[in-house]
Amino acid sequence: MLSRLMKYEMRSQSRLLLPLHALLLLASILGRFFITGKVYERVPTVVFIILITLYLFSLVGISTGTQLFISVRFYQSLFSDEGYLAFTLPVTPGQHLLARTLVGGLWALIDTVIIFASFIILVMVPEVSAHWPELSEALTKELGMDSNAFFILMFLLNCISAFTGIILIYFCIAVGQLFSKHRILMALLTYLGLTALVSVIVLLTSVLSGTLPNTIGFGSETTRFFTESYSQTEYFLSITKNSLILAIVQAVIAYVITHYILSKKINLN
Amino acid sequence: MDPILQCQSLTKEYNHFPALSDFSLTLERGQIVGLLGPSGSGKSTLIKLINGLLTPTSGKVLIDGMAPCTRTKEIVSYLPERTYLNDWMKVREIIAYFDDFYANFVKERALEMLERLGISPDARLRTLSKGSREKVQLILVMSRDADLYILDEPIGGVDPAARQYILSTILSNYNENATILLSTHLIAEIENILDRVLFLQNGQLILNHSVDEIRFQQKKSIDTLFREVFQC
Numbered sequence: 254m255l256s257r258l259m260k261y262e263m264r265s266q267s268r269l270l271l272p273l274h275a276l277l278l279l280a281s282i283l284g285r286f287f288i289t290g291k292v293y294e295r296v297p298t299v300v301f302i303i304l305i306t307l308y309l310f311s312l313v314g315i316s317t318g319t320q321l322f323i324s325v326r327f328y329q330s331l332f333s334d335e336g337y338l339a340f341t342l343p344v345t346p347g348q349h350l351l352a353r354t355l356v357g358g359l360w361a362l363i364d365t366v367i368i369f370a371s372f373i374i375l376v377m378v379p380e381v382s383a384h385w386p387e388l389s390e391a392l393t394k395e396l397g398m399d400s401n402a403f404f405i406l407m408f409l410l411n412c413i414s415a416f417t418g419i420i421l422i423y424f425c426i427a428v429g430q431l432f433s434k435h436r437i438l439m440a441l442l443t444y445l446g447l448t449a450l451v452s453v454i455v456l457l458t459s460v461l462s463g464t465l466p467n468t469i470g471f472g473s474e475t476t477r478f479f480t481e482s483y484s485q486t487e488y489f490l491s492i493t494k495n496s497l498i499l500a501i502v503q504a505v506i507a508y509v510i511t512h513y514i515l516s517k518k519i520n521l522n
Numbered sequence: 523m524d525p526i527l528q529c530q531s532l533t534k535e536y537n538h539f540p541a542l543s544d545f546s547l548t549l550e551r552g553q554i555v556g557l558l559g560p561s562g563s564g565k566s567t568l569i570k571l572i573n574g575l576l577t578p579t580s581g582k583v584l585i586d587g588m589a590p591c592t593r594t595k596e597i598v599s600y601l602p603e604r605t606y607l608n609d610w611m612k613v614r615e616i617i618a619y620f621d622d623f624y625a626n627f628v629k630e631r632a633l634e635m636l637e638r639l640g641i642s643p644d645a646r647l648r649t650l651s652k653g654s655r656e657k658v659q660l661i662l663v664m665s666r667d668a669d670l671y672i673l674d675e676p677i678g679g680v681d682p683a684a685r686q687y688i689l690s691t692i693l694s695n696y697n698e699n700a701t702i703l704l705s706t707h708l709i710a711e712i713e714n715i716l717d718r719v720l721f722l723q724n725g726q727l728i729l730n731h732s733v734d735e736i737r738f739q740q741k742k743s744i745d746t747l748f749r750e751v752f753q754c
Contacts, residue, residue, distance in 0.1 A: 334604045
């Protein structure tokens with residue numbers, strides 16, 4: 254049943270997300286020709302700036318749009334009229350949640366990969382790739398770690414956060430359903446509240462553990478941050494590691510609560 | 523064998539307002555039951571509770587002796603008041619969907635009924651009229667070999683000619699061990715097919731009689747009795 258649910262969910266999410274991301278790749282390839290063919294030399298600078306701005310906006314737009322669409326699909330397929338079919342299928346709430354988490358997370362991941370690919374298509378023009386070894390070496394020196402390893406690490410982090418992000422959104426939508434009125438508004442407020450709460454927790458733990466720079470400065474890591482022996486990358490990685498652990502813990506708790514709501518607290522309008 | 527449906531002191535409140543209160547009912551197999559009552563009497567609430575779309579405030583619903591779960595969803599075929607299908611899907615895709623999820627769905631029966639109604643399986647739901655969409659939904663629901671059919675206002679939104687077709691569809695696809703629970707406010711149209719009627723008022727069951735009892739003992743039609751009971 255899980256694979257069948259995933260098949261239909263994939264189909265309905267791909268209806269919009271597939272053409273949207275194909276369009277981005279196409280635009281990136283056109284952009285590459287624009288750069289390699291030195292078309293920008295023949296157009297006014299202002300046009301070039303507008304194109305770059307449009308490109309950056311479209312990246313943000315597509316990324317936000319993807320998350321929004323996945324959220325809307327979760328809401329629609331379970332809590333709108335479609336929910337009348339979903340919840341009368343011989344499928345457990347756990348299967349519903351897992352299917353949507355895997356498909357939504359996968360699309361969030363595809364979105365990250367395609368945005369990354371689009372960036373490479375545009376930036377890795379022959380002029381840049383010819384000098385890549387030197388660039389990579391300079392980056393490695395600057396970062397204090399192998400630049401390729403750094404990029405791979407960043408990519409893996411994005412993969413994990415694609416899933417944890419989707420799980421948190423599902424959680425907020427499910428919490429919104431506990432209210433009898435204004436359920437979408439309540440989902441939004443839950444999201445804002447959760448974000449604020451997590452920020453406070455991060456801030457407090459950072460202050461207490463002394464990983465926050467420019468604090469009172471009693472933490473050993475803060476002191477080390479300003480010394481030569483402790484590179485900015487190491488500092489960055491330690492922050493990243495902490496926030497990754499936090500994101501995973503948050504996602505596990507959110508998933509369990511969402512599962513509970515879907516199993517025990519369903520009240521469709 | 524357990525009764526097909528049991529409600530034990532079932533209560534559902536919305537913001538402390540009871541939509542259904544202390545409702546108890548047992549339905550045996552092999553009958554067509556009319557669930558009747560004015561709007562706001564709790565018909566839809568009861569139907570949603572049986573289908574697990576609402577969580578009861580207190581009390582229990584048992585279908586074939588089980589609380590709503592995947593096993594009960596396999597044997598209950600539910601037609602809601604609203605359109606629950608994705609309108610971008612083709613009729614053929616929706617049939618494949620039902621075939622994928624319900625083991626007791628009989629695809630051939632659905633295709634045959636569609637053909638008789640002149641609805642093309644390749645039509646997208648969005649392009650069909652409201653009446654045709656409702657018919658597609660009814661065909662899907664009645665193409666399942668279920669033990670309990672729950673039909674919420676199946677003839678509410680369609681014209682009289684279509685009503686006749688829908689009622690004959692229900693009757694011809696219903697096996698004698700199955701139970702149909704049918705809610706409607708168009709009593710005169712359906713009273714000939716009913717075996718039993720339930721009257722609901724303010725979330726409570728005020729009458730549960732066989733149609734024969736009403737006809738022979740009280741010498742009234744269901745429609746007349748309904749008008750008397752729910753006189754404004």
